[in-house]
Amino acid sequence: xxxxxxxxxxxxxxxxxxxxxxxxxxxxxxxxxxxxxxxxxxxxxxxxxxxxxxxxxxxxxxxxxxxxxxxxxxxxxxxxxxxxxxxxxxxxxxxxxxxxxxxxxxxxxxxxxxxxxxxxxxxxxxxxxxxxxxxxxxxxxxxxxxxxxxxxxxxxxxxxxxxxxxxxxxxxxxxxxxxxxxxxxxxxxxxxxxxxxxxxxxxxxxxxxxxxxxxxxxxxxxxxxxxxxxxxxxxxxxxxxxxxxxxxxxxxxxxxxxxxxxxxxxxxxxxxxxxxxxxxxxxxxxxxxxxxxxxxxxxxxxxxxxxxxxxxxxxxxxxxxxxxxxxxxxxxxxxxxxxxxxxxx
Numbered sequence: 001x002x003x004x005x006x007x008x009x010x011x012x013x014x015x016x017x018x019x020x021x022x023x024x025x026x027x028x029x030x031x032x033x034x035x036x037x038x039x040x041x042x043x044x045x046x047x048x049x050x051x052x053x054x055x056x057x058x059x060x061x062x063x064x065x066x067x068x069x070x071x072x073x074x075x076x077x078x079x080x081x082x083x084x085x086x087x088x089x090x091x092x093x094x095x096x097x098x099x100x101x102x103x104x105x106x107x108x109x110x111x112x113x114x115x116x117x118x119x120x121x122x123x124x125x126x127x128x129x130x131x132x133x134x135x136x137x138x139x140x141x142x143x144x145x146x147x148x149x150x151x152x153x154x155x156x157x158x159x160x161x162x163x164x165x166x167x168x169x170x171x172x173x174x175x176x177x178x179x180x181x182x183x184x185x186x187x188x189x190x191x192x193x194x195x196x197x198x199x200x201x202x203x204x205x206x207x208x209x210x211x212x213x214x215x216x217x218x219x220x221x222x223x224x225x226x227x228x229x230x231x232x233x234x235x236x237x238x239x240x241x242x243x244x245x246x247x248x249x250x251x252x253x254x255x256x257x258x259x260x261x262x263x264x265x266x267x268x269x270x271x272x273x274x275x276x277x278x279x280x281x282x283x284x285x286x287x288x289x290x291x292x293x294x295x296x297x298x299x300x301x302x303x304x305x306x307x308x309x310x311x312x313x314x315x316x317x318x319x320x321x322x323x324x325x326x327x328x329x330x331x332x333x334x335x336x337x338x339x340x341x342x343x344x345x
Contacts, residue, residue, distance in 0.1 A: 022061045022068025027150055030055040031157070035150050044075040047131065056159050058132040060143060063124075068135065076133055079103070086135065091122045092216065095248070097228050100235065102127040104163065107214075108140040108170050120213060125163060129235040132159045134166070142169035147209045160240035167247040174254045177214065181207050181261055189268060192275070204272070208265045211258050289335070296330035 016130040019040055026043050038046070041057055059076070061068040072078060075162065079098040085105060095104045104125035121138040134143060136140075146169055156162050184207060232241050300323060304311060313319030 020067065021071040022063070022065030022073075024060045024062050025147060026057065026059045028055060028057050029156055033151055035156070036263070040071060044071075047075050047077065056130045056132065056162075058134070058159075058162055060147075061135040063131065063135050063137045063277045071228055072133060072135070076131065077297055078126045078128075078133060082124070082133075086124055087166075093251075095228055097233060099156045099229070100128060100233050101165065102160075102228070102233065106167065106170050108142045108173060123166075125166065127159050127163050129159060129233075132162050142166055145172070158237075158240060160236050160244060164240070164243045164247045167244075168250065171247070171250040171254055174214070174251070175257075177210075178254060178257050178261065181211065185261065185264060185268065192272060194270065202267050204269050208269075210264060211262050211265070215258050215262075226331075289339070292334045292337075293331050295334060297327045 021040040023040040023043070026038040026040065028038045028042075028046065029035050030125065033034060036132050038057060038059075040059075043057055046057060051242075063069065063086065070081070073083065079101050081096075081098045082101070082103050085103055091105060091107060093103065093106050097103075102125075104127070106125065107120055108123055122138055123143065124135045126133040135145065146165060149158075149165070154165075156165065185204075188204060229241060229245055304323070313322060316322070321337055
């Protein structure tokens, strides 16, 4: 027995590895005892047992491993809809009931999240009375937080509480994303108020695309959630239903904050566009004034530079200064007209 336990501990590394069946980590929970790591072979034996008692198992798989889905189909006894969901392109957040099981799809940021819209990954969850299966293709922050909490001895009394913990962890990660985006928007706004426009609109556009994608993927489908909370599985107690309802309500608060941030980004983009247009208009005005002021001398130079007879003032000793006075007079009139039009605007 000690040898078996030692082999189980080997699949609980600090990095995101996987065993021969794609199992990243596994834990067995029993009443009034701390969770203990469990390997894929032990999990298969436990699932094949009679299922007596109040304990349950959480298994977290890496779907990039070729053997993960085969092991789940052979041993996990999950409904067919779970495996259909794994291959479904529709990945919006939802929580549905399939007879006695719960099927959930949640979207979370990757572990090395860099505030890019491509850094969002999906977590598939299957839940029944004695088993929680989570599967992903990229390391996720919410799962890492759950693993850390379990190592600290976080008590989990049921599979529903573990699901509710995952939902709350995802909401916490979403709040962190909102705070990070807020800090970046504050920096852009401060630069804009200080007159430094080196922060271009493209940077705000990246943040806005991130928030739009997060809101689209993370907003739970209300119809499926309403059906689940109104008709939960028989093994789910009233306390679990209430906690699950509270966990999902936290999403609405974070989603409202995201909507407010999107509106703020839109206003900043419009203000930056207005500032850029103002600078462009000022540059065009300066160019127009220079062109207008140079117009009289260009016209007269062209006229008096023609190699024909009868050029005025050709024999006048003061002809040059007369032309200079004429050019200056026309230039003054042109400048006055140009600046007067600008003042009117």
